[in-house]
Amino acid sequence: MATAILERQADPALEARGACHLSIQGVTKRFGTGAKEVHAFGPVELTIEAGSFVSLLGPSGCGKSTLLLMLAGLIPPTSGRIEIAGTPVTGVRTDVGIMFQDNTLVPWRTVRGNIALQLELRGLDPARHTRRIDELLAAVALTDFAGRYPYELSGGMQQRAAFCQTMVHAPPTVLLDEPLGKLDAMTRERVRRDLQELWMRSRPTVVLVTHSIEEAVQLSSQVCLITPRPGRVHETIPIDLPWPRDDEVKKSAAFAGYVNVIGDVFRAYGVM
Amino acid sequence: MPLPVRQAARLATFPAFLALLILLWQKAIDWLAIPAYILQKPSDIVINAWADLPRLMSYTGVTALETLLGYAAAIVLGVPIGLAIVFLPILRRTLYPLLVSLEMVPKIAFAPLFIAWLGFGLLPKMIIVFLVCFFPVVLNAIAGFSALSEELTRFAAATGAGFWRAFLKIRLPAALPQCFVGFKFAAVNATVGATIAEFIGSDQGLGFYIQVQTGNMRPDLAFAAIFLLTLLGLALFGAVTLVERLTIPWDIGQRRARQS
Structure with missing residues (x-):
């Protein structure tokens, strides 16, 4: 099945491009000017290996979502330099897939139409990528809901559809801004599994912003702990647990150990 | 049961x-x-109106034409002007505050002036209908086109889509429900504008007929005309609702899902 997703139809725009290496060098972000200036973030040095799944974990307001927007080139850093795959980010990077906390499913299109929207906005013909869309829908168990409108879906189904929308153009870099933040606890578990499945199939570089320690440990190859504002990297912890991170792994002592170690860091900062 | x-x-x-x-x-x-000169039975209203049917029908046609032309002009001009205000910052700082201030003016107060300037014909009535319809159309269009969520704005930007592609695929459909709110509000206003314009100065139309028959102590015939005006308003509103249903069926479904 893993090859099924990688095996793209003959559109060079959707050719597998391999995951990208991300480099964040001395990046800071300040908002406002003069007395009202807020030092939101940084300076941060961070290297994210190609194909890894990195969580940016930190309290709200620490600037982790700001970093994600800077990675996508949607807002510029105040200082410092960001590189994706060796080229500096100077404006909007169309070679990433970005997903926001409030999903970008539009109410006037079905699930399939919403996934196609990503392609259409990029000037691609969705009719040439029906197999890719079908495979993504199958991967998140939404095949039977392809013709439904977002308002006909549960919150969890909407987020799973939104993952397909974010990844349909096979971006080598995927940026996720608290995609599970608004889901209830049980739905979250389910959608986490789907997200892990999608990542393991094609292994793009994923940067996930979250404030859930469990979520970060379960999904990530590295967890990057961000301090309270102005956000800096406290520590990057490699998560050495077997894949896939199923229920057995989650029940293991090692899993609980990671959760505790990370919890202690944030307790020391007084945010927990 | x-x-x-x-x-x-x-x-x-x-x-x-x-x-x-x-x-x-x-x-x-x-x-x-x-007494009959105060109010008559519904059955007598029907019988007496039937006797004057040709005139009532031709006057309905006159009022319908004024209403439709004014309403159509409000949409044809209102939506593009709203768009221009949303996308041209200079208009947003000049025309927009002007429109918001004018919105406070009771438009119908201009009616006698237009009649004085332009006479008893179709044009002044059309302009008055236009005036009462234009503001809800343009202000709702502005609201619709400027209310795109930050997420969708960023989503479109992140794909690298140009202005027109993003406009057609995201901004326009996202704005349509709010635009239809304006269209429907204007449809309710339209017959009010036409009737009052005819009250002030005209020699035909249902508003004219109501005034004449009230003066003649014929409330039955006035009621017949009021009934036809109501039908006219309902027909316009119904037509707009039908177009809405055909254009944005997803929004109807969404509203229904939210209610239940």
Whole structure:
């Protein structure tokens, strides 16, 4: 099945491009000017290996979502330099897939139409990528809901559809801004599994912003702990647990150990 | 009761209530001995209106034309002007505050001036209908086109889509529900504008007819004209609602899902 997703139809725009290496060098972000200036973030040095799944974990307001927007080139850093795959980010990077906390499913299109929207906005013909869309829908168990409108879906189904929308153009870099933040606890578990499945199939570089320690440990190859504002990297912890991170792994002592170690860091900062 | 019968009973409740009210009106004229020059029975209204049907029909046509032309002009001009205000910052700082201030002016107060300037013909009525319809159309279009969520704005930007592609695929459909709010509000205003314009100065149309027949102590015929005006308003509103249903069926479904 893993090859099924990688095996793209003959559109060079959707050719597998391999995951990208991300480099964040001395990046800071300040908002406002003069007395009202807020030092939101940084300076941060961070290297994210190609194909890894990195969580940016930190309290709200620490600037982790700001970093994600800077990675996508949607807002510029105040200082410092960001590189994706060796080229500096100077404006909007169309070679990433970005997903926001409030999903970008539009109410006037079905699930399939919403996934196609990503392609259409990029000037691609969705009719040439029906197999890719079908495979993504199958991967998140939404095949039977392809013709439904977002308002006909549960919150969890909407987020799973939104993952397909974010990844349909096979971006080598995927940026996720608290995609599970608004889901209830049980739905979250389910959608986490789907997200892990999608990542393991094609292994793009994923940067996930979250404030859930469990979520970060379960999904990530590295967890990057961000301090309270102005956000800096406290520590990057490699998560050495077997894949896939199923229920057995989650029940293991090692899993609980990671959760505790990370919890202690944030307790020391007084945010927990 | 079996289900279909219960459903039919529910559907029939309002028509039955209306019928009851009309019956009450019919009887009350006799019970209270109301003189014919004050108010007449619904049955007499129908009979007397039937006798004057050709004139009523031709006047309905006149008023309908004024209403439709003014309404259409409000949409044809209102939506593009709203778009221009949303996308041109200079208009947003000049024309937009002007429109918001003018919105406070009772548009109908201009009606006598337009009649004085332009005479008794079709044009001044059309302009007055236009005025009462234009503001809801343009202000709702502005609201619709400027209310795109930050997420969708960023989503479109992140794909690298150009202005027109993002406009057609995201901004336009996202704005349509709010635009239709304006269209429907304007449809309700339109017949009001036409009627008052005819009150002020005209020699034909249903508003003119109501004034003349009220002066003649013929409330029955005035009521007939009011009924036709109501039908005209309903027809316009119904047509706009139908177009809405065909254009943005997803929004109807979404609203219904939210209600239940």
